[in-house]
Amino acid sequence: MTDEGRAATKVAVPGEAAGKPVPEKPRKAGFRNSPRYRTYLKYRFITGFLIVPLGLYAVFVISPFVQTFYYSLTDWTGVSSDFNMVGFENYSRLLDDSTFWAAVRNNLILALAVPFVTLTLGLFFAFMVTVGGRHRKGEAISGVRGAKLYKIVYFFPQALSIAVIAALWGYIFKPDVGLLDPVLPASLSPNGGWLADSKFALWAVMIVMCWAMVGFFVVLFSAAIGQIPKEIYESALLDGASRAATFFRITLPLIRDTVQTGWVYMGIMALGAESFAVVNIITQGPGGPDDSTMVLGVYLWNTGFGQLQAGRGAAMGVALFILTMILAVAALSVGRRRDRVEY
Amino acid sequence: MTTAEPTDRPAALDKADAADDASRSPLLEPRKKIEGAVLNVFSHGFLVLWTVLAAGPLVWALMNALKDSGDILSNPWALPGSIDWANWSNAWTRARIGRYAANSLLIVSISVPLTMLFGSMAAYVLARFDFKGARVVYFTFVGGMAFPVVMALVPLFFVMKNLSLLDTRHGLIMVYIAYSMPFTIFFMTTFFRTLPSSVSEAAEIDGASHTRIFFQVMLPMAKPGLISVGIFNFLGHWNQYVLPFALNQGDEDDYVLTQGIGLLFAQAGYRSDYGRLFAGLVMAALPILIVYIIFQRQVQSGLTAGAVK
Numbered sequence: 170m171t172d173e174g175r176a177a178t179k180v181a182v183p184g185e186a187a188g189k190p191v192p193e194k195p196r197k198a199g200f201r202n203s204p205r206y207r208t209y210l211k212y213r214f215i216t217g218f219l220i221v222p223l224g225l226y227a228v229f230v231i232s233p234f235v236q237t238f239y240y241s242l243t244d245w246t247g248v249s250s251d252f253n254m255v256g257f258e259n260y261s262r263l264l265d266d267s268t269f270w271a272a273v274r275n276n277l278i279l280a281l282a283v284p285f286v287t288l289t290l291g292l293f294f295a296f297m298v299t300v301g302g303r304h305r306k307g308e309a310i311s312g313v314r315g316a317k318l319y320k321i322v323y324f325f326p327q328a329l330s331i332a333v334i335a336a337l338w339g340y341i342f343k344p345d346v347g348l349l350d351p352v353l354p355a356s357l358s359p360n361g362g363w364l365a366d367s368k369f370a371l372w373a374v375m376i377v378m379c380w381a382m383v384g385f386f387v388v389l390f391s392a393a394i395g396q397i398p399k400e401i402y403e404s405a406l407l408d409g410a411s412r413a414a415t416f417f418r419i420t421l422p423l424i425r426d427t428v429q430t431g432w433v434y435m436g437i438m439a440l441g442a443e444s445f446a447v448v449n450i451i452t453q454g455p456g457g458p459d460d461s462t463m464v465l466g467v468y469l470w471n472t473g474f475g476q477l478q479a480g481r482g483a484a485m486g487v488a489l490f491i492l493t494m495i496l497a498v499a500a501l502s503v504g505r506r507r508d509r510v511e512y
Numbered sequence: 513m514t515t516a517e518p519t520d521r522p523a524a525l526d527k528a529d530a531a532d533d534a535s536r537s538p539l540l541e542p543r544k545k546i547e548g549a550v551l552n553v554f555s556h557g558f559l560v561l562w563t564v565l566a567a568g569p570l571v572w573a574l575m576n577a578l579k580d581s582g583d584i585l586s587n588p589w590a591l592p593g594s595i596d597w598a599n600w601s602n603a604w605t606r607a608r609i610g611r612y613a614a615n616s617l618l619i620v621s622i623s624v625p626l627t628m629l630f631g632s633m634a635a636y637v638l639a640r641f642d643f644k645g646a647r648v649v650y651f652t653f654v655g656g657m658a659f660p661v662v663m664a665l666v667p668l669f670f671v672m673k674n675l676s677l678l679d680t681r682h683g684l685i686m687v688y689i690a691y692s693m694p695f696t697i698f699f700m701t702t703f704f705r706t707l708p709s710s711v712s713e714a715a716e717i718d719g720a721s722h723t724r725i726f727f728q729v730m731l732p733m734a735k736p737g738l739i740s741v742g743i744f745n746f747l748g749h750w751n752q753y754v755l756p757f758a759l760n761q762g763d764e765d766d767y768v769l770t771q772g773i774g775l776l777f778a779q780a781g782y783r784s785d786y787g788r789l790f791a792g793l794v795m796a797a798l799p800i801l802i803v804y805i806i807f808q809r810q811v812q813s814g815l816t817a818g819a820v821k
Contacts, residue, residue: 214722215637219649222634222693229690230656233664233671240667247670294562297555313556321808322563325570328804328811330751332770333796336777337569340793346588346786348572384566388812433658441660446753450774466662470758473666486663493660 237490240483247479259484269485271460272468273492275371279444279464280496283378284435288428290379291386294323296416298387299394300402320391324384331381331446338377339364339451364452367461374462377447378439386431393427394420432500440493441466465489570797576790584786599791609792611765612772613799619681619768620749623688627745628738630689631696632704636726638697639704640712650701656694665758672759679762687759688749696741703737704730740810743803747811750800769796 200206241259245252263269298316313319326334344350344362363369397420405415421428438444445466449455456463456471465485473482576584577599578592604610638650668687669678677683707730715725731738753770760766767775776792804811 210722211641212643215641215643217723218633218637218726222630222653222697223649225630225686225690226653226656226693228671228675229668229687230659230664230693231652233667234659236667236671237664247666290562293555294559297559301555313559315559319559319563320812321805322567324804324808324812325566325801328747328800329797330753330770330773330800332751332753332773333793336773336793337573337797339777340573340786340790341569346576346584348569348588351587351589380565380569383562392812437658437660441662442754445662446757449757450777466660466665469662470665474669474758479666479670482666486666489660489663493658493663497658 237483237486240480241487243480243483245480245483246477247473247482248477252480255480259481260487262481263484263488268456268460268463268468269465269488272463272465272485273488275460275462276440276444276464276489276492278371279375279378279439280436280492283375283382283439284432286375286379287382287386287435288431290383291390291431292421292428294319294383294387295390295394296420299391300415300420301412320387323387326381327384327388329381331443332450334381335377335447335450338373338380342373342451365458367458370452370457370461374444374447374452377451378443381443382435382438386435389431390424390427393424397423429501429503433497436496436500437493440464440489440496445470465492570801573790573793573797577787577794579787581785581787584790596787599787600795602785602788603792603795607772607776607788607792609769609772609776609795612767612769613796615681615766616750616769619685619688620746623685623692623749624742624746626685627689627692627696627749628742631693631741632700632731632734632738633726634693635697635700636704636730639701640709640730650697653694653697656691657698659694661691661754665754669758677759679760679766681766684756684760684768687755688752691755692745692748696745699741699744700734700737703734707733740813743807743810747800747804772796 242254242256243252244255244258298312298319300312302311302313302316340346341348342363344358344360347362350358350362357369359366359369363373401419401423402415405419410418444464448457448462448464448467452462454463455467465488469482469485469489472485473479572588575592576588578595578597579590580596580599583590583593634649634653638646638653672678672683672687675683677686711733712725712729715729720728751770752768753774756768756771757774760768760771764775773793773796776789779789
């Protein structure tokens with residue numbers, strides 16, 4: 170604070186506090202420049218700018234989140250306004266619920282298999298379109314021929330709504346109009362199509378989810394690989410490293426943070442919104458024959474909303490949250506190394 | 513630049529080639545070449561295969577949208593014999609794809625600009641001002657990115673019901689905005705931090721208020737970031753399925769496009785007018801693909817921002 174500023178405070182504030190009619194012009198000028206008034210302006214501005222976003226976020230995101238934990242301890246139906254605290258009864262009932270366990274199992278399969286396939290394919294394609302080609306245009310590193318086109322086409326599914334994707338694949342799996350039925354051997358083509366068969370329905374869901382997400386990871390990993398300094402690749406090339414060695418010794422270690430972030434993101438999608446949409450739209454029930462494609466999101470909605478057992482639905486929501494957190498922590502801590510490479 | 517190129521290029525090429533020759537021992541060369549060739553064929557084959565897999569279903573839907581239902585049922589793989597545009601007018605009017613698309617457009621045209629406004633307001637404050645609780649507010653917002661929407665769907669339904677926002681357009685818009693805050697604020701905070709502070713300082717010395725500095729100085733400077741996140745949010749809101757499914761189930765007339773597609777698919781079982789269904793699907797997919805192809809650079813930078821350092 171400057172001496173001038175301090176003086177201005179002393180002049181302005183007492184006049185203000187006493188409410189004395191002081192000559193207007195000098196007071197106003199001094200007050201406006203006073204640090205206290207400026208602090209007031211700053212906080213007025215901060216409050217004014219934060220109040221709407223924070224308000225909306227608190228009402229529609231944070232409060233339902235907190236309420237989920239609260240209602241999971243009650244026998245609330247969702248309709249009547251009176252309900253009782255029942256402790257952990259909702260949770261203990263879930264333990265004996267075979268549909269719940271089917272949903273957990275399917276969610277786990279989706280959250281492990283789908284990221285594994287999409288990330289592997291995404292990494293391979295990203296590597297090919299960014300550093301896969303060699304000795305073109307006199308550059309040490311370049312993508313394969315047609316890399317730009319590949320990147321655009323691979324991303325197509327990501328631009329589409331998951332509803333459109335699910336419906337499109339729903340038709341592909343249908344026995345009468347679908348593409349698969351005429352070409353698959355009889356052993357792989359059950360009556361009524363894949364979606365009507367408990368052995369194949371979950372496979373169908375996994376295929377749809379993988380198809381929808383690979384393009385995103387091609388783009389994400391291409392951007393990450395693009396950040397690696399070219400000199401590193403040039404020196405690997407000078408040492409005569411093969412493409413596979415370049416990938417496993419250079420590319421993969423240097424973008425592992427992005428791969429981990431991608432894994433967490435994909436895991437969250439596979440547990441939540443993405444599996445909810447696909448299962449809800451294309452599988453029978455929804456949830457598939459014999460709960461073969463049931464996932465937690467669909468089951469909690471059916472229970473909490475359809476069967477008017479909001480308390481039980483909330484307990485499943487908490488289970489889904491715990492599953493998500495376990496997955497995220499596991500993905501982020503696996504193979505965490507201290508020797509971080511900075512570039 | 514253009515005059516320098518012809519002399520520069522060959523030199524660079526020679527250098528690369530020379531370096532290459534030196535690195536390879538003559539004995540190893542044949543084996544390496546074969547290995548490289550096999551890898552090449554395999555990897556290129558795979559790239560082409562995925563291109564077919566990614567674009568194929570879309571081409572197939574387009575093909576079927578031009579056939580009549582009898583042709584679709586008799587051979588789903590066949591090319592359309594004669595082009596049948598009746599499916600398209602059917603889908604637009606009877607399956608009401610036109611109406612659903614208009615509903616989606618109306619909602620998105622309000623929700624996206626407001627998301628950008630509120631998101632960048634909060635992000636600017638969090639990026640440029642020091643105040644108590646700033647970190648808590650920031651992490652509360654950003655933590656929402658790891659939050660599975662589905663988990664809180666039932667309480668969210670009742671929050672909306674109690675506020676009389678259920679099955680209303682403005683209710684849906686508010687929820688879209690709220691759920692877009694985490695990523696928008698995360699991205700825009702990073703963006704505002706990278707902008708130089710000299711311009712806003714100059715404006716402050718000239719006596720501009722904070723609000724004025726934000727709208728007339730900072731927001732125009734943040735335009736590239738706003739476009740990237742804006743397109744990202746546009747795609748997100750346009751393609752949103754879970755939120756309208758739970759919160760907009762009142763009147764079928766008010767359905768958004770994604771709900772309309774779900775409905776169309778559910779009807780496929782009872783009515784065998786497959787031509788119309790495929791036309792509806794193509795009508796829902798095509799505009800968004802065109803938007804994506806035009807803005808693909810911004811879309812990709814918006815999606816990868818933050819995840820890549």
